[in-house]
Structure formats: structure tokens, C-alpha cells
Amino acid sequence: MQRVLVVDVGGTKLATGVVDHAGHLISEHRTPTPHDGDAEAIWSALVAGIERALDGAGRPPVEAMGVGCGGPMQWPEGRVSPLTMTGWRDFPLRDRLQERYGAEVRLHNDAICVAIAEHWQGAGQEHANMLGMVVSTGVGGGLILGGALHDGATGNGGHIGHVVVEPDGPQCRCGGRGCLEAVARGPAVAAWAVEHGWNDGEPTAAAVTASARTGNEIAVAALTRAGRAVGLALASTVALLDLELVCIGGGLAQAGELLFGPLAEAYAEHAGVHYARAPRAIPAALGQQAGLIGAAALVLRGDRYWHA
DSSP: OOOEEEEEEOSSEEEEEEEOTTSOEEEEEEEEOOTTOOHHHHHHHHHHHHHHHHHHTTOOOOOEEEEEEOSOEETTTTEEOOTTOTTOSSEEHHHHHHHHHOSEEEEEEHHHHHHHHHHHHSTTTTOSSEEEEEESSSEEEEEEETTEEEOOSSSOTTOGGGSBSOTTSOBOTTSOBSBHHHHHSHHHHHHHHHHTTOOSSSSSHHHHHHHHHTTOHHHHHHHHHHHHHHHHHHHHHHHHHTOSEEEEESGGGGGTHHHHHHHHHHHHHHOOSHHHHSOEEEEOSSGGGHHHHHHHHHHHTHHHHOOO
16 A cells, blocks of 8 residues: 655645545654754754654655745755745755655645645545635645646746735745735745734734724734735736636644635635635645655656656
């Protein structure tokens, strides 16, 4: 029975696991991403997490690996330069994993893996044309078109985080200005709240969300701004691609109606063309496991999700 070693590399966590042939997690391990780590420190933390996941599964032979990692990256070569991880720039993640574990490695963008997971096993089942997106330390997305993953020319299809929503808005880490990611990612939400006088806890999106739930006006305004930015980006994206559904996951999506309410309002205001009015934007169903399940699908359902 096939076992797949899976990895989900993000700005806040390094998640690893082992998945069976049906896409069920047999073991899982999570550890914080080293904040100030250089390339080798991050690599060492990742390997330690992989070894813990293998121990938890009884040390099965590693037949194949599926990996999701924050972008940008050179795809499918698997050299990664995540904007959320300054320690990795042009890091040969795919080659390093193949050398260490002696297995084929299929590596894609982490938000694309979330989109794949939601289409395969989550809220996007039965929908042939959907966007899966993550609103967390960064903002990313993946596209399912005609029932299969749409990679785009460089493997970055669906990267909604760099749709411009405020032309004169804040500088984005990509070098542009006013990108959705620069407005709606968790650290940007927290920074905006602090700049506008919020001082109700640690400067994190989770703390701002908790404060908003108690009625703090600045915290509510910060999440409203983020939600409206997402809704604006989605109105354009759905009109362009004629999508049926948008599944939204990631840490900030846990804000619930505080994010999804303003999102829906902005979407309704800007989605004028008739076919763009029907699609729903809903919370993703698979939670923190989505990245790992999607990474497994790169191997287990390669006919749909791996076209390199």
C-alpha cells in the first residue's frame, strides 16, 4: 500500500506527515518556522520534523514525496524563495529532499496545495471551476479549471495575492504596490490596527481578531478593510475566470463573519456581470491539514493535479 511523505512549508509553521493511498494522514508533526534562521537552520528544522512524522508512522519506506511551499519559486525545479522566509532565497528544496530521502519529490506552491485538497476532499468537491485561496502570513491561491489544476506558465496560476486592490496602497514585498497581500495578510492587518491606535494585545492578526470579537472598533475596522479587499479581488477574478466557487482558508479566515461579512458586501458591490453574481465564497473545510493533503494529491492524483 502506497505511503507518501508530505511537507507543508510556511512562514509560521513547518508541517510534515505521512499519508496513505486514500489521502488519510497516518501521522503528522508541526513545528514553528525559525523566524531568524538562515538557510541551513530552516533546513535542519524541516528534516527534524520529517523524521518525527516518519517515527509516528512506524518508519515506512519513503516511496514518494509531495511538498507545498510558499512562493515565489522556480517550478517544477523546486528552487524556492518564500517571501515569508528570508532565510531561503533560491533554495534547492526539491533537490535537497531527493538527495536525503532517495524518493521522487513533487513540489508546488503551498496555496495551490490547499486548493487541490479542497477540490479533492474538501469544500470544493463536485465543482469543476474553483479558486482555493489562503489568507494567512501571506495571501495565495490555486485554480481548478475544468476539473484539473491550472498551473499557469510558471506554476503560479491563481496567485490572487498579487492582484492590485489599492493602486496607491502599501508597498508589497513583491515590489509592487497595493497588492491584496499587502493589505489583507495577517501581519498587514495587525500593523494597520496598531498604526490606527489599537493596543489591545500582541500585534498579531489572532489578537486583533480576538479584540474585534469583543467589539473593539479599530480591530473591527482592520478586519473590515481586509475583508473588503478580498471581496474586491474576488469580484475581478471570478469575472475573468467564470468560477463556480471560492474556498478560503488560512489563519485570518478563522475570523469568520468579521472577515466574510465585509468580503460579501464588497463582492456584491463589484460583481456586476450576471455570471459572477452566483459564485459563493466559503470557508475551506479541511483546516490545517489541507496543505498536507494537497501535497499528497500531487503524487496520489497526479492525473488531475501534477502536469510538470
